[in-house]
Amino acid sequence: MTTPSIQVQQAPTVQYLLRLGDTALILGQRLGEWCGHAPVLEEDIALSNIALDLIGQSRALLSRVGQLEGLGHHEDQLAFLREERDYRNVTMAELPNGPGRPGDFAFTVLRNAMLATWFRLLWERLGDSSDSELAAIAGKAVKEARYHQQHSCDWVVRLGDGTEESARRMRAALDTLWRYSAELFESDDVDAAAAANGLGPRWDALREPWLAEMRELLAEAKLPMPADTAFRSTGKRGVHTEHMGYILADMQYLQRAYPGGVW
Amino acid sequence: MNQKQNAANQSSLNEWPLWEVFVRSKSGLDHKHCGSLHAADAPMAIQLARDVYTRRLEGCSVWVVRSDQIVASDPADKGMYFDPMEDKVYRHPTFYKLPSEVDHM
Numbered sequence: 001m002t003t004p005s006i007q008v009q010q011a012p013t014v015q016y017l018l019r020l021g022d023t024a025l026i027l028g029q030r031l032g033e034w035c036g037h038a039p040v041l042e043e044d045i046a047l048s049n050i051a052l053d054l055i056g057q058s059r060a061l062l063s064r065v066g067q068l069e070g071l072g073h074h075e076d077q078l079a080f081l082r083e084e085r086d087y088r089n090v091t092m093a094e095l096p097n098g099p100g101r102p103g104d105f106a107f108t109v110l111r112n113a114m115l116a117t118w119f120r121l122l123w124e125r126l127g128d129s130s131d132s133e134l135a136a137i138a139g140k141a142v143k144e145a146r147y148h149q150q151h152s153c154d155w156v157v158r159l160g161d162g163t164e165e166s167a168r169r170m171r172a173a174l175d176t177l178w179r180y181s182a183e184l185f186e187s188d189d190v191d192a193a194a195a196a197n198g199l200g201p202r203w204d205a206l207r208e209p210w211l212a213e214m215r216e217l218l219a220e221a222k223l224p225m226p227a228d229t230a231f232r233s234t235g236k237r238g239v240h241t242e243h244m245g246y247i248l249a250d251m252q253y254l255q256r257a258y259p260g261g262v263w
Numbered sequence: 264m265n266q267k268q269n270a271a272n273q274s275s276l277n278e279w280p281l282w283e284v285f286v287r288s289k290s291g292l293d294h295k296h297c298g299s300l301h302a303a304d305a306p307m308a309i310q311l312a313r314d315v316y317t318r319r320l321e322g323c324s325v326w327v328v329r330s331d332q333i334v335a336s337d338p339a340d341k342g343m344y345f346d347p348m349e350d351k352v353y354r355h356p357t358f359y360k361l362p363s364e365v366d367h368m
Contacts, residue, residue: 040279042300046314151310
């Protein structure tokens with residue numbers, strides 16, 4: 001009764017785009033969990049806007065993956081019919097928003113700030129991609145990412161330099177999240193190949209500019225810059241945390257139960 | 264302090280101030296009042312105005328102003344302020360014959 005999973009190509013170009021598209025997809029899904037639950041109505045709408053921007057970016061990227069792959073997969077199949085191992089999002093995106101639902105607001109906005117900064121740096125560089133389709137996607141997405149960064153960094157400063165309670169939560173979020181940031185800047189065969197053929201930058205090239213922006217942000221928020229750890233998360237290689245299965249179950253239920261279902 | 268005042272003070276401590284939002288739909292047109300929202304300060308009010316009131320391409324510029332900074336006419340004065348204008352159609356410039364060279368006045 002369930003729809004069979006699809007297999008995706010392992011070609012580096014496809015994998016490079018999947019890492020971006022899946023990170024946007026899974027982060028968008030996580031932010032969607034706030035819909036109807038944010039601390040105030042206005043912020044509820046703001047978070048949902050960001051979630052929808054990310055889903056939109058993911059749709060564009062997954063559609064491009066389908067074209068480059070040449071196996072006839074469309075965005076819905078790629079978004080909903082893969083096995084967990086074939087999702088290539090960075091681990092930071094899949095972490096729950098915090099204990100319980102909808103989770104911890106400090107954790108949510110700090111992750112948004114970290115990933116929006118990273119995405120913005122990537123999109124800026126992808127504007128010069130040798131793939132003109134990807135360059136066009138980047139041209140649109142970079143504007144969205146700039147706003148995501150402004151909105152979430154504002155919150156990081158307000159909460160980090162806020163009350164005793166908000167600062168405590170922000171420090172706890174930083175302690176949890178920081179160790180997952182290493183994955184964003186580790187290069188391997190996939191991004192080396194992308195850099196060689198002009199598709200996009202090596203991820204380790206983003207490390208210094210990202211750290212510089214984080215240093216400035218954390219100083220303004222009166223938060224300590226955490227030390228690096230030896231821990232390395234591996235979501236972009238398909239090895240996920242125990243949280244990934246649950247989020248995929250949420251996302252895939254409809255497509256699995258009602259194959260090809262549309263609005 | 265009575266209980267009612269106390270409750271009002273409590274809620275003003277816990278609630279962000281109200282802001283009125285004005286959106287300009289495109290360059291050259293006026294900013295139009297389109298609603299209000301709660302925000303902690305001006306930068307947050309601008310961001311949230313963008314998120315709440317321009318998500319369907321309604322605008323290219325937003326203004327916000329603290330609602331308590333707006334001075335409004337008293338609804339009780341409506342009779343003496345505005346009703347007397349009802350029968351003064353001669354204040355519309357529609358009783359003049361314009362020379363034909365003056366188009367679209």
